[in-house]
Amino acid sequence: MAVQKKLRAILTDEGVLIKSQSHHMFNKHGQLRSADSLSLLSCLSCLDDGTLSSDGGSFDEDDSLELLPLNTTIPFNRILNAKYISTSQTNLDNGKLSTDPFQTENLSSSSENDEMENHSLSNDKIRPPTNELQPSSNKNRWASKTSNIKTSFDASHDTTPTLGMKDHQYLIELTFVVPKGHDVIPQKLTLLIDHVPRKSRAGSKGEIIPSGIVEEILEKSYENSKRNRSILVIINPHGGKGTAKTLFLTKAQPILAESGCKIEIAYTKYARHAIDIAKDLDIRKYDTIACASGDGIPYEVINGLYRRSDRVEAFNKLAVTQLPCGSGNAMSISCHWTNNPSYAALCLVKSIETRIDLMCCSQPSYMNEWPRLSFLSQTYGVIAESDINTEFIRWMGPIRFNLGVAFNIIQGKKYPCEVFVKYAAKSKKELKVHFLENKNSNKGYLTFEPNPDPNSSPDLVSRSNNNEIKDELSPNFLTESNFKLKYPMTEPVPSDWEKMDPELTDNLTIFYTGKMPYIAKDTKFFPAALPADGTIDLVITDARIPVTRMTPILLSLDKGSHVLEPEVIHSKILAYKIIPKVESGLFSVDGEKFPLEPLQVEVMPMLCKTLLRNGRYIDTEFESM
Numbered sequence: 001m002a003v004q005k006k007l008r009a010i011l012t013d014e015g016v017l018i019k020s021q022s023h024h025m026f027n028k029h030g031q032l033r034s035a036d037s038l039s040l041l042s043c044l045s046c047l048d049d050g051t052l053s054s055d056g057g058s059f060d061e062d063d064s065l066e067l068l069p070l071n072t073t074i075p076f077n078r079i080l081n082a083k084y085i086s087t088s089q090t091n092l093d094n095g096k097l098s099t100d101p102f103q104t105e106n107l108s109s110s111s112e113n114d115e116m117e118n119h120s121l122s123n124d125k126i127r128p129p130t131n132e133l134q135p136s137s138n139k140n141r142w143a144s145k146t147s148n149i150k151t152s153f154d155a156s157h158d159t160t161p162t163l164g165m166k167d168h169q170y171l172i173e174l175t176f177v178v179p180k181g182h183d184v185i186p187q188k189l190t191l192l193i194d195h196v197p198r199k200s201r202a203g204s205k206g207e208i209i210p211s212g213i214v215e216e217i218l219e220k221s222y223e224n225s226k227r228n229r230s231i232l233v234i235i236n237p238h239g240g241k242g243t244a245k246t247l248f249l250t251k252a253q254p255i256l257a258e259s260g261c262k263i264e265i266a267y268t269k270y271a272r273h274a275i276d277i278a279k280d281l282d283i284r285k286y287d288t289i290a291c292a293s294g295d296g297i298p299y300e301v302i303n304g305l306y307r308r309s310d311r312v313e314a315f316n317k318l319a320v321t322q323l324p325c326g327s328g329n330a331m332s333i334s335c336h337w338t339n340n341p342s343y344a345a346l347c348l349v350k351s352i353e354t355r356i357d358l359m360c361c362s363q364p365s366y367m368n369e370w371p372r373l374s375f376l377s378q379t380y381g382v383i384a385e386s387d388i389n390t391e392f393i394r395w396m397g398p399i400r401f402n403l404g405v406a407f408n409i410i411q412g413k414k415y416p417c418e419v420f421v422k423y424a425a426k427s428k429k430e431l432k433v434h435f436l437e438n439k440n441s442n443k444g445y446l447t448f449e450p451n452p453d454p455n456s457s458p459d460l461v462s463r464s465n466n467n468e469i470k471d472e473l474s475p476n477f478l479t480e481s482n483f484k485l486k487y488p489m490t491e492p493v494p495s496d497w498e499k500m501d502p503e504l505t506d507n508l509t510i511f512y513t514g515k516m517p518y519i520a521k522d523t524k525f526f527p528a529a530l531p532a533d534g535t536i537d538l539v540i541t542d543a544r545i546p547v548t549r550m551t552p553i554l555l556s557l558d559k560g561s562h563v564l565e566p567e568v569i570h571s572k573i574l575a576y577k578i579i580p581k582v583e584s585g586l587f588s589v590d591g592e593k594f595p596l597e598p599l600q601v602e603v604m605p606m607l608c609k610t611l612l613r614n615g616r617y618i619d620t621e622f623e624s625m
């Protein structure tokens with residue numbers, strides 16, 4: 001954490017606007033120090049462009065705040081916390097300000113400070129209010145005390161506004177993120193904020209009580225988000241080639257902690273341990289399970305929750321999210337729009353709780369015990385073989401996967417099977433219409449309104465509670481009926497399912513179904529995937545496509561435009577059954593190895609709460625393809 005500095009600021013619609021520098025921006029002659037237009041402005045504005053990236057640009061912490069320029073806005077979406085602070089020191093020099101009267105920490109060893117300490121006027125602590133600070137017009141002790149120490153710069157500093165505690169001025173410690181290297185890190189600033197409270201609330205006797213500046217900052221900083229999350233972080237210490245723990249502790253935890261989240265950590269001690277953790281955890285203690293891992297742990301958590309006797313309450317209460325610390329982080333890329341743990345942590349605290357569809361997988365060997373829930377994908381054929389069977393060259397990282405796919409395709413490998421499908425949008429034209437109709441529906445979108453009672457947790461009131469509508473916002477949204485399969489595998493394939501052309505399925509190379517746009521970094525396999533449209537995306541290729549055509553298809557996976565190629569089948573479906581006709585092989589479900597047996601899958605609408613940046617998956621630009 002960098003040192004604290006104090007500046008004067010106001011609130012705007014966009015954030016906290018720095019209006020003037022404090023004394024340490026001036027030399028002892030009151031002149032502005034030379035560099036007055038430096039990096040923090042550009043750093044904050046690059047954060048302000050609304051795009052999280054894993055590459056936050058370069059930022060040298062040492063030269064940042066010392067040189068904070070005028071008129072810099074700290075955007076609300078970068079603010080993690082705000083609190084009132086007290087001051088113990090004010091100084092006057094013949095009516096001229098000779099030091100910052102609001103200094104609470106000894107930040108500078110400059111001679112100015114030493115000089116100023118001799119002029120200490122008051123050691124009285126400014127007292128923050130109990131709940132929210134009342135403005136001085138309410139004539140509390142804080143206001144009358146501070147109005148006594150109002151002061152100003154002399155004429156030689158006339159470009160600097162009056163600096164002093166007066167009506168509607170509040171001393172606030174603001175915590176926000178700034179870029180550093182490829183990450184974002186928390187930073188603190190002490191600000192003297194001029195502010196007339198605009199918002200008010202009704203008191204218990206109907207009286208109007210102005211809400212304080214801290215609450216106003218926090219409301220705007222966490223608009224539509226839930227504040228002060230109670231998070232169980234599950235770390236797979238082996239994830240991401242053994243770096244998951246360090247990644248979480250150094251990059252994600254500081255941001256979660258500064259945002260006021262309560263954090264508990266559980267480490268996975270054996271393969272599939274996260275299933276047991278989720279099965280046994282006390283759901284009353286948490287609202288969020290954050291998997292500091294690859295995609296394997298969220299898969300296990302979802303399935304552990306599914307096996308609980310109180311699964312309805314568990315899925316109603318808990319949001320499952322990922323902090324990308326593994327080798328495959330499709331959930332974070334799709335939901336937080338980043339593969340970087342620090343940006344993902346920022347996204348986690350700022351995100352919108354949203355219900356997303358899951359998929360339920362049944363195969364003979366386990367369906368009578370527990371079907372398996374899948375949040376990401378199922379695949380058979382070239383990609384399944386390449387994903388799983390290249391485990392032995394794990395040290396190569398994601399490139400091993402691409403090499404495996406290319407190798408098998410060049411060899412002309414086929415994976416014959418039978419496929420039965422219940423379509424939602426069969427043709428590419430129908431699919432586009434479905435996508436455009438559903439893209440902006442905000443289905444599954446949960447928002448949190450500020451709690452009118454400042455004495456209780458600030459934002460546990462969802463809009464549905466206010467409206468008394470049993471919709472996806474409601475804590476009673478799910479019932480046991482949501483978990484019931486529409487198409488149990490024990491029953492024959494329903495008559496309204498279509499059998500795919502055997503000419504195609506006997507020559508199949510790639511069979512891939514999914515619910516999130518990215519299946520890996522730089523692999524936008526399902527560009528039309530939507531969080532809660534009630535459908536699964538299906539992509540199929542067959543070995544009759546010549547290698548010369550297949551190569552550009554594979555090379556366009558990063559852009560997602562492979563689905564537009566005429567040789568590629570791309571549909572939206574509700575359910576399917578695939579019966580492999582090969583002797584050996586496997587399925588891959590959310591990156592996990594599944595047996596080579598008939599597989600039946602159906603969509604489970606809005607079963608799982610997760611955290612999405614802006615309530616959406618990352619923009620795939622599918623509509624403009």
Ligand SMILES: Nc1ncnc2c1ncn2[C@@H]1O[C@H](COP(=O)(O)OP(=O)(O)OP(=O)(O)O)[C@@H](O)[C@H]1O
Pocket residue numbers: 236237238239240241268269270271272273292293294295296297300325326327328329591
């Ligand atoms: N302590 C452990 N020992 C052995 N295996 C573990 C342990 N903890 C978790 N696992 C297993 O590691 C697997 C991969 O987990 P995760 O997705 O977090 O990592 P990853 O780095 O992304 O790896 P992958 O490339 O396999 O997805 C899971 O199947 C999980 O059960």
